Amino acid sequence: MTAGNEHIGQAHRRGNALRHLAGRGRFVTDLALPRMLHAAFVRSPMARGRIAELDVSDAAAAPGVVRVFTAETLNKTCAPWTGTLEHFAGMKSAPQNILAEGAVLWAGHPVTMILAHSRAEAEDACELVLLDIEEEEAVVDGDAALLDGAAPASEGIDSNLCFRTVLETPGLDDAFASAAHVVEESFTFGRHTAVTLEPRAVIADFDPSTGQLTVHQGTQTPYQFQDVYARHFGLPESKVRVIAPDVGGSFGMKLHVYNEEMATVAASLTLGRPVRFVADRLESFVSDIHARDHRVTARMAVDAAGTILAMDVDDMTQIGAFSTYPRTSVAEGNQVIRLMGAPYRMPDYRGRLSVVFQNKVQTSQYRAVGHPIACAVTEALVDRAAEQLDLDPFEIRARNLVADDAYPHVSATGYQFEKLSHQTSLAKLRQLMDYDTLRSEQAELRRQGIYRGIGIAPFVEITNPGAAFYGVGGARISAQDGAVVRLTPGGDVQCAISVTEQGQGTETIIAQIVADQLGVTPDQVKVTTGDTDTTPSGGATWACRGAGIGGETALRAGRRLQAQILAIAGAVLQADPATLALAGGAVIDSGTGRERITLAEIGRIATYRPDTLPEGCDNSLSAVQHFAPTGYPFDFTNGIQASHVEVDIETGVTRLLKHWVVEDCGRIINPLLVDEQIRGGVVQGLGPAFFEECLYDDMGQMTNASLADYLVPMAGEMPDIEIAHVETPTLDTILGAKGVGEAGTAAAGAAAMNAVNDALRPLGARISQTPMTPLRILTALGHV
Amino acid sequence: MNIEIALTVNGETVRETVEPRTSLADLLRDRLRLTGTHLGCEMGSCGACLVMLDGAPVHACLVLAVQADGQKVETIEGLNESGHVSDLQAQFHDRNALQCGFCTNGMVMSAQALLSDNPRPSRAEIRDALSGNYCRCTGYEAIVDAIAATADRRAGIGETVE
């Protein structure tokens, strides 16, 4: 009675894509509710200061304005939130509330909320608010923030050190002492941000007559927000419904708690009518979480044969005035120091992490949390070691990558790897990119004064996280996901599941998986996601779990329903259920494949004639399943990327010629969607490698907060991306799938940085700062 | 000081009274509820709000509603119903040239305008034509593929996608 694999592994197209192509997307920004008010915020123009005067009387009297809230009138409705977790021992962060109280802590900190009949009227009224702030010295630079006597970046903290930790193996000092070569480098990874095309959007709708709060929110984690709103506003969980309809991009940015969303809920609770907040692009830049912002010094010890002995890493990361809630702003740095050297046999390691407060927008988890930093640092040092030893970049990696038959393996930082395929991937990449031809072409072109570079970067990706990620630290962030699979009376299938869709194809792969368990086609499976009232509670979308955890949940739910259907069929047909199977929309004889009874007939009998079934026969036609990983704490994936670039040494402009990825995400459910995840991820890695940076002046002002000034990767600058796969399924689950959402982003920047440095090598120049802008490349070349 | 305007939107005559500052995008989205036109930056950088104004793509966030007075506007809803882009839509679907779908309206507008001006564009020309369309999800390659394939099909090369 095992189900077939007719649809798992196939490139099914996304049904929901057809709605978008027809202009029928349903985003929160498209929703209009009766009596809805529009919110706009007056924000602090200063990075640090005290509110000396706040006069909202003119604004309150402005046309169309219904209510003006300040901290005094809004914050009391909400219990403050604090972005710390217990498993990050000793970390601290000040409590936060909705609107700035007394102190303003970053340029963009919301001070006043204005509600009007239209956003335009609310914005007009913002201009009438008189806000006078006594400026104080802002903490802008992380290193300066740690000096003795530095002013604290927020109230109620005694220093700007949010968290510090050290990982160290006992053999570290000996490894460096005995090394034939030590290479070292300092790196700066710029601050960038998610720039989802749909900005953050929320409509809170509180109905005082029933006590029901419904929040329509462009988020990836509706259950988390249901819990947050219930707890912080003192509502029963059953009275809080969060609906995430179509979401215009998320990438980790839309799972954090923001002042504006809390304000919108608070305002609706106070006024008893729908309140809408949609960030404009400028607001997005000064209130959406930013990412990265690391300074890393690192060294690597290698022996005379090119064997990597150890790495010693110090990461200082700058996170804004608060740690984000509820996931903290420490997780990124924590992953940076734990992912260093992860693909290699390297036995010894020391990683130091300092997480530092400053008066800027908060940084926190964004796609491929920590991975791009760890990968870029590791791979830059591996390339430098190769250079010292005169080894080819492929050769040094072949000597050091963990062998494919050496699993399970534990990294120097303590990560447990079930089974990875680094060596196979390395060989496959070499063939895919035709490495030897590229190298001879490169040598030929150099003679003509054309500087091309080739860079490679193996990586591991953390996927399928269990409770070790947040749950053990006390965060109410679900490690499990849930699904309910039903057979309708007409014989169709419905699956309501907690993992959510932001365009990655979650609904499609869930339909494929369920279809295979029930012998139907994916288009016969209607998948519902993103509504806390109609789907079971679960983690939803974070840290790469849709396919690996959501898929396994759906598979197991499907199998439960399969067993129930076969039991009903056995009763109806007077047959042993073990001799029956599901295929082609019917119950079949598993030996002969002959159709015995259709699913529609099972649905009809169980619904309209349950009296004909034996006593105690389960005719619910529905199965519920919750699943959380119980084996390894995470299922790691691996892969390797290569970048081919041409640097114009006169202008410093880098042209991206081609990019390759070999990726092993375990069982592939839908190759079309897997490749799309990888390509999109690669571009999100290349963006910050070359263009994206939130630029701040020395007063803590972001100076490029618009899409005219902040450069995002566009079609003309991005290369074609060729992809190949290795499939090493995890044995932790029946499905065997791992995640693929972060893979592209994890190593694209690392490969690109190695490629640029390969191009610059004959000129004796190196770059170790992202984004690698033309100016920085010219500076590295000594031309400016 | 509101102004009365009359324009044709997706073949239907529309009369509205608007403030001088009302953008075409706000008119389409908020008044006419044509929400297939999206707003991503409100400064003409991202391309999510592209619509056809008398047959040429414009940023609906930068055009004032009063400027569209007397003109013909076509949005994604209209293009979809007309069937004029059904081959593009089919290629986008087949190649999964969209993820979240927020940029898709603008991508289809730019693609349609490109193929009208240059029926056989090179990949570089396609990428160039998308220089004002931001997509955070796909990495662009599938979009380029979909437009190239549509150009091929329109030139009678290759198979059509159902």
Added chain:
Amino acid sequence: MELEGSQTLAAAPDQVWAALFDRDVLAQAIPGCETLEQTSETSFSAMVKLKIGPVSARFKGDVELSDIDPGRSCTLSGKGSGGIAGFAKGAARVTLTPEGPQTVLDYTADVAVGGKLAALGNRLIKATAQKLTGEFFANFNTALTHEENAPAA
């Protein structure tokens, strides 16, 4: 952000000098000035409504004159906060040089902006600041000549 420029004003240096300290002249000259109060011999407090690109706001600002070399030069330092729009602060060194019946006013200013003003990028701000400075001096010149031509009260 640094700004500098030169303006030729249709009045003698001592008239220009007096006008720089004249509440009424300044009130007419400052673009969008709603109120202007003289808070001491060398300081003013102003409420100004400005539109800078897409941002419009009321600024509350204080201006202080210092390093005074009567009739020749002084430093104007000020801070204006415009709520939603942000703030601007800076200092300008103003030098007056006679040129026939007229006066050449040279200024060099170092201005810092914050909030929306900063976020929208210095390119826009610089152009706007130059435009506003131009407006100020045009108004200042008009007020000067107007005062000069007005019958004594």
